Structures are given as C-alpha cells and as structure tokens.
Amino acid sequence: MATAVTTPKHGGTGGSSAVAARARQVVKAYGSGETRVVALDHVDVDIMRGRFTAIMGPSGSGKSTLMHCLAGLDTVTSGEIHLDETEITRLKDAKLTRLRRDRVGFIFQAFNLLPTLNALENITLPMDIAGRAPDTAWLNRVVETVGLADRLKHRPSQLSGGQQQRVAVARALASRPDIIFGDEPTGNLDSRSGAEILGFLRRSVDELAQTIVMVTHDPVAASYADRVLYLADGRIVDEMLDPTAEQVLDRMKDFDARGRTS
Numbered sequence: 001m002a003t004a005v006t007t008p009k010h011g012g013t014g015g016s017s018a019v020a021a022r023a024r025q026v027v028k029a030y031g032s033g034e035t036r037v038v039a040l041d042h043v044d045v046d047i048m049r050g051r052f053t054a055i056m057g058p059s060g061s062g063k064s065t066l067m068h069c070l071a072g073l074d075t076v077t078s079g080e081i082h083l084d085e086t087e088i089t090r091l092k093d094a095k096l097t098r099l100r101r102d103r104v105g106f107i108f109q110a111f112n113l114l115p116t117l118n119a120l121e122n123i124t125l126p127m128d129i130a131g132r133a134p135d136t137a138w139l140n141r142v143v144e145t146v147g148l149a150d151r152l153k154h155r156p157s158q159l160s161g162g163q164q165q166r167v168a169v170a171r172a173l174a175s176r177p178d179i180i181f182g183d184e185p186t187g188n189l190d191s192r193s194g195a196e197i198l199g200f201l202r203r204s205v206d207e208l209a210q211t212i213v214m215v216t217h218d219p220v221a222a223s224y225a226d227r228v229l230y231l232a233d234g235r236i237v238d239e240m241l242d243p244t245a246e247q248v249l250d251r252m253k254d255f256d257a258r259g260r261t262s
C-alpha cells in the first residue's frame with residue numbers, strides 16, 4: 001500500500017514544521033455490530049505546509065470523513081491527528097472549537113454567506129466574532145488576490161455564484177489560518193467560475209504561502225494541486241505529484257478498471 005508519510009525536515013522552517021497536518025493510524029468507524037462502517041482504515045498522511053493537496057477517490061471512499069477528521073470537525077475512533085504541533089485528537093470541545101476558529105479556514109460547496117451582510121462584512125465576520133482586528137494590509141491583499149475590490153459593498157444576492165464563492169475564499173484567507181480545507185469548493189459553479197476560484201486558491205498557495213487541502217471529484221480541479229491523494233475503502237492507495245488533468249483522469253480510469261476485475 002502507498003504511504004503518504006514524509007520524512008520530517010529539520011530546521012529552516014522558521015518555527016513551524018514543514019508538516020501542517022499529520023494523521024497517524026487514524027480509524028473512523030460509524031455504527032456498531034452488523035451496521036458498523038469503517039470509513040477510515042488506519043490512515044497515515046502528512047499534509048505539507050505551503051502546498052495544495054487534493055483528496056480524490058470514489059463515492060464513499062472516506063474523503064469527506066478524512067477532511068472532517070483532519071480539520072477537527074469530527075472525532076476519530078482511534079489514532080492521532082496533529083495540526084502543526086497540537087494533537088487535536090486529545091483536545092476537549094472548547095479548546096478544539098477555539099483552535100478551529102483561530103487556525104483553520106473552511107470553504108464548502110455551499111457558500112454559507114450571511115445575506116444581510118455585505119461582502120466585506122462577510123469576509124471579516126469570523127474575525128469579528130473572535131474579537132480580532134483584521135490586519136488591513138493583509139485583508140487588502142486577499143481582496144486584491146480574489147479580485148473583489150470593487151464588490152465589497154455588495155450583498156451576496158447582488159453577486160454571481162462565482163463572486164459569492166470568491167467572498168467565501170477571501171473569508172477563509174482573511175484570518176491567515178494555518179490551513180484551509182475545501183469540500184468540493186467549486187462543486188456548485190460553472191466551469192469558468194470554478195476555474196477562477198481554483199486559480200485564486202492556487203495563487204494563495206504560490207503568493208501567500210497558504211496551505212490548502214481540497215476534496216474533489218473533478219480531475220481538472222485536482223490538476224491545480226501540487227499533490228493528489230487517492231482514497232479507496234478508507235485507505236490511501238496512491239498519490240500523484242504535479243498532476244495534469246489528463247493524468248488524474250487516466251489514474252481514475254485505472255482504478256475503475258481494477259475495481260471491476262478484482
């Protein structure tokens with residue numbers, strides 16, 4: 001079986017380690033007895049800092065479960081998950097909530113914007129709730145990066161779907177989280193708006209040194225990543241570096257063919 005674990009680098013990382021998120025022997029089972037489903041089966045993975053990682057695999061292979069466990073949105077049955085140096089699998093609810101709020105960003109398929117707030121207010125909302133003042137220079141850079149400078153006073157209903165998702169991307173980036181998780185972030189968009197969002201995510205990795213983990217079914221979306229992890233039956237079965245959409249598609253066909261013959 002493929003191992004998605006990297007030998008840790010020592011030194012030269014300015015205090016934070018080269019690995020932004022780490023899973024060790026993670027098992028997630030739902031239900032018990034006859035209805036028990038093992039969604040994650042002893043998963044080991046390292047998510048490298050400042051990289052864009054895509055998680056792919058057939059429906060039901062455990063992609064969302066892995067993302068939710070890595071992000072501290074769901075508990076594990078056994079095993080350990082670290083975000084940077086913090087073992088989140090040991091944290092109590094209140095501490096975990098705070099860590100998620102302070103260090104993790106999320107972008108979902110549904111944009112989850114508040115309709116009564118304008119774009120700028122939506123972007124700064126998580127920081128407002130946390131009582132943190134936004135870093136204005138950074139905020140301007142984020143707004144510039146996602147191309148929203150002339151839309152900040154607009155409410156979500158006055159924005160296109162693609163623009164609304166740009167607001168959601170800016171909201172995730174604004175607090176400078178250690179890591180951003182996206183669950184099919186372009187799933188609700190047409191291919192042009194989707195490409196735009198993926199371009200912004202790519203730029204936030206290249207220009208803002210953001211770390212991004214994205215679950216996707218789409219080979220084109222995965223081709224924006226530096227690395228693609230493939231899940232099957234709750235295990236990481238393969239990975240690909242610097243993928244093209246064509247290579248990702250070929251690999252998926254390969255898995256399908258093997259699935260049918262085994």
Ligand SMILES: Nc1ncnc2c1ncn2[C@@H]1O[C@H](COP(=O)(O)OP(=O)(O)OP(=O)(O)O)[C@@H](O)[C@H]1O
Binds near residue numbers: 031039057060061064
């Ligand atoms: N709350 C739950 N209770 C019981 N079983 C669950 C629950 N959530 C997920 N599962 C099961 O765990 C397995 C993995 O689900 P998961 O949603 O992680 O898959 P996925 O790869 O994200 O699928 P998809 O691509 O269809 O979204 C599936 O067999 C699913 O039925």
